[in-house]
Amino acid sequence: MLGAATDDIVQPFQVDPFRLRGRLVRLGPVIDEILTRHAYPAAVAAMLGEAIAIAVTLAGALKYEGVCTLQTKGDGPIRFMVADVTTAGAVRGYAQFDRARLDELGAAAELSVPRLLGAGYLALTVDQGEHTERYQGIVALEGGSLAECVHHYFRQSEQVEAGLKVAVARHRNGDGHAHWRAGALMIERLPKENDTRSREDEDEGWRRAMILMSTSTTQELLDSSLPPEDLLFRLFHEDGVRAYRPHDLAARCRCSPERVESMLTALGPAELADLKVEGKVIVTCEFCNRVYAYDDAQLAALAAS
Numbered sequence: 543m544l545g546a547a548t549d550d551i552v553q554p555f556q557v558d559p560f561r562l563r564g565r566l567v568r569l570g571p572v573i574d575e576i577l578t579r580h581a582y583p584a585a586v587a588a589m590l591g592e593a594i595a596i597a598v599t600l601a602g603a604l605k606y607e608g609v610c611t612l613q614t615k616g617d618g619p620i621r622f623m624v625a626d627v628t629t630a631g632a633v634r635g636y637a638q639f640d641r642a643r644l645d646e647l648g649a650a651a652e653l654s655v656p657r658l659l660g661a662g663y664l665a666l667t668v669d670q671g672e673h674t675e676r677y678q679g680i681v682a683l684e685g686g687s688l689a690e691c692v693h694h695y696f697r698q699s700e701q702v703e704a705g706l707k708v709a710v711a712r713h714r715n716g717d718g719h720a721h722w723r724a725g726a727l728m729i730e731r732l733p734k735e736n737d738t739r740s741r742e743d744e745d746e747g748w749r750r751a752m753i754l755m756s757t758s759t760t761q762e763l764l765d766s767s768l769p770p771e772d773l774l775f776r777l778f779h780e781d782g783v784r785a786y787r788p789h790d791l792a793a794r795c796r797c798s799p800e801r802v803e804s805m806l807t808a809l810g811p812a813e814l815a816d817l818k819v820e821g822k823v824i825v826t827c828e829f830c831n832r833v834y835a836y837d838d839a840q841l842a843a844l845a846a847s
């Protein structure tokens with residue numbers, strides 16, 4: 543065993559003969575906390591859960607300290623979703639939706655991108671600090687699931703050959719409460735090197751890896767009692783899988799009084815006056831629901847600082 547934690551983790555791995563690296567993601571209490579905090583309807587929670595699991599999986603590939611953000615915007619009942627994950631493992635996300643339109647759809651819409659998100663786009667942003675270039679890739683929401691939309695993005699970008707599998711579900715535990723869980727498995731091909739191995743062998747190995755990945759079941763991705771290394775071994779043991787030290791994840795927002803105050807000081811007096819409700823400016827973080835309130839005296843102090 544490399545690490546004791548087997549839940550709320552990213553487990554990186556490599557399969558050298560296939561020249562691929564990958565990440566297995568397990569989300570338990572972290573995803574449950576984020577999705578239940580907002581009391582989202584099940585269809586919204588499941589879709590946002592999938593977005594968060596994908597963002598976590600993609601963030602695991604970053605080389606430097608940074609933030610990976612996945613956003614969707616569409617004309618369906620879920621208007622907007624955002625999931626962002628830091629390389630240090632802080633995970634957060636929220637969704638904006640139209641409850642009346644969602645109710646019209648009923649249960650049939652579960653995890654369907656065309657029905658829930660509608661026509662629109664998915665954007666992936668990678669920000670690795672001031673010394674690197676901010677990267678953003680955008681793709682139309684084309685696919686039945688978010689994972690399919692991301693596949694579409696991989697194909698379009700032509701820089702990454704990758705496969706992705708995601709699972710989200712709500713399970714009733716022994717305590718009688720329903721808890722959200724999510725899991726994801728991603729493999730990506732490493733850049734080609736000049737060696738004796740033929741291109742055909744490499745392509746064949748990649749196809750085999752994609753098939754092996756597709757044999758992993760929703761049950762396996764979500765099963766908290768199945769150690770991540772055991773699942774990787776089950777899938778790729780014949781081909782020599784190497785598991786690396788897992789990274790821990792936590793449901794943690796990056797909002798702070800300093801950030802809210804710097805945003806408020808950037809506004810003019812007229813704009814601040816517009817924001818006032820019963821004499822106070824109230825800012826609620828959409829990610830974590832934390833409320834920041836400022837009265838006139840505090841605003842004056844901010845303006846003078």
Ligand SMILES: [Zn+2]
Pocket residue numbers: 795796797827828829830831832
């Ligand atoms: Zn917050």
